[in-house]
Amino acid sequence: AQSxxxxxxxxxxxxxxxxxLGCNYSYGGTVNLFWYVQxxxxxxxLLLKYxxxxxxxxxxxxxxAEFIKSKFSFNLRxxxxxxxxxxxxxxAVNARGGSYIPTFGRGTSLIVHP
Amino acid sequence: DAGVTQSPTHLIKTRGQQVTLRCSPKxxxxxxxxxxxxxxxxxxxxxxxYEEEERQRGNFPDRFSGHQFPNYxxxxxxxxxxxxxxxxxxxxxxxxxxxxxxxxxxGPGTRLTVL
Numbered sequence: 001a002q003s004x005x006x007x008x009x010x011x012x013x014x015x016x017x018x019x020x021l022g023c024n025y026s027y028g029g030t031v032n033l034f035w036y037v038q039x040x041x042x043x044x045x046l047l048l049k050y051x052x053x054x055x056x057x058x059x060x061x062x063x064x065a066e067f068i069k070s071k072f073s074f075n076l077r078x079x080x081x082x083x084x085x086x087x088x089x090x091x092a093v094n095a096r097g098g099s100y101i102p103t104f105g106r107g108t109s110l111i112v113h114p
Numbered sequence: 115d116a117g118v119t120q121s122p123t124h125l126i127k128t129r130g131q132q133v134t135l136r137c138s139p140k141x142x143x144x145x146x147x148x149x150x151x152x153x154x155x156x157x158x159x160x161x162x163x164y165e166e167e168e169r170q171r172g173n174f175p176d177r178f179s180g181h182q183f184p185n186y187x188x189x190x191x192x193x194x195x196x197x198x199x200x201x202x203x204x205x206x207x208x209x210x211x212x213x214x215x216x217x218x219x220x221g222p223g224t225r226l227t228v229l
Contacts, residue, residue, distance in 0.1 A: 004156075046217060092156075
């Protein structure tokens with residue numbers, strides 16, 4: 001079974017600062033990778049996903065993530081955060097050719113000060 | 115295009131009671147999955163329904179059961195509620211995963227509080 005580790009549980013930044021949230025997974029086979037975002041009072045939304053191809057994936061709202069297979073990592077980045085990026089961010093992985101049920105990390109709470 | 119909807123939004127129950135939560139999938143989707151999200155944690159998979167049958171199940175006791183209807187909507191039932199069942203219950207819909215590119219779409223959740 002796969003597992004996901006998000007090392008930063010709480011991150012506080014000022015507007016315009018750069019963001020990088022770590023995500024590492026544990027699984028020996030091929031995976032699909034996801035980042036979801038949960039804005040305050042809103043439902044979980046897909047930010048970006050990686051299935052195959054270019055390991056640098058661009059998502060909505062200026063976010064991107066890079067899949068580094070050798071490091072089992074899928075870190076989320078944004079060059080300049082905004083107050084509206086304040087949210088909970090979840091990394092998830094599912095096993096290709098397996099159950100397709102995503103396993104989620106415990107999430108990173110991001111607070112951006114104006 | 116209607117997204118995933120869930121009802122009710124909030125629910126308060128007492129220990130030992132039973133609860134039923136409801137979910138309607140995104141238009142065009144035939145598979146419904148249920149997750150439990152405890153405070154400060156990521157969603158944990160409960161089970162998945164397709165063609166009115168439970169296809170996969172996570173590590174949850176038999177007190178958690180479900181149903182899927184012919185119109186693809188689904189119910190989650192929890193019997194003999196415990197304080198630890200207090201959580202946000204999320205429903206996600208997708209197309210039955212016969213392709214590697216399927217993605218789950220989540221509803222707003224039902225906040226269950228057990229007193």
